Amino acid sequence: MSTENKNSEKNITRRDFLGISWAAMTALLGAEAAGLMFRYIQPVNTGGFGGIVRAGKVDDFQRGSITLNQAGRFYVVRMEDGSFLAIWQKCTHLGCSVPFVEAEDQFHCPCHGSLYNRNGDVMGGPAPRPLDFFPVEIKDGEVFVDTGNPKQRTKYDPSQTTKA
Ligand code: FES
Structure with a gap:
């Protein structure tokens, strides 16, 4: 070669x-x-907190019920008229997670004692405003909560709910 x-x-x-x-x-x-x-x-993220969270089927929530969604850090409040309100679990005072206390029929913050009624309005304690809420959308019989878009409010208003 x-x-x-x-x-x-x-x-x-x-x-x-x-x-x-x-x-x-x-x-x-x-x-x-x-x-x-x-x-x-x-499809849009349907995972945990910070995105769109699939909370469950409309029929999973009885009228008058309050259900904690652990992954999304919110409560689904099914109003007596059937509409939905999603309330952030975070206290508006200093940010503690607020449990709903069945025996008191209200949200009761364990940190400094703020009290909120079933709609999230302040009933006592140092909280400066109601619990924030998240937009809710109903699609194909399922409840979706946009946890990336919290809304502050001065008081509860039915316009904050979503009809089923
Ligand atoms: S953090 Fe809830 S009352 Fe202070």
Whole structure:
């Protein structure tokens, strides 16, 4: 084999290597772009706090009930008229998690004693405003709560609820 032939084989090998590398990089970029596109076209996050949370089926909530959604950090209040109110669990005083105390029929903050009625209005203690609420949407018989969009209020108003 002549020296010229050896060089020619080396050049072809190098060219092949560059071609394969280029193809591999292009395939990787394509896969990454496809992955990003796939994530982009996925339905809205229906996971935990900070996104849209699927709270359950409309019929899972009895009228007059208050149900804690642990993952979403909110209470679903099913009003007597059947509409829904989603209340953030976070105390508006200094941010403690506020439990609903069945025996008292109110939210009672364990930290400094703020009291809120079933709609989240302040009934006592140092809380400066009612518990914040989240927008609720009903789709295909299911309740979705937008925990990325808390709303402050000065008092409860039926306009804060969503009809089923
Ligand atoms: S944090 Fe709830 S009363 Fe202070």
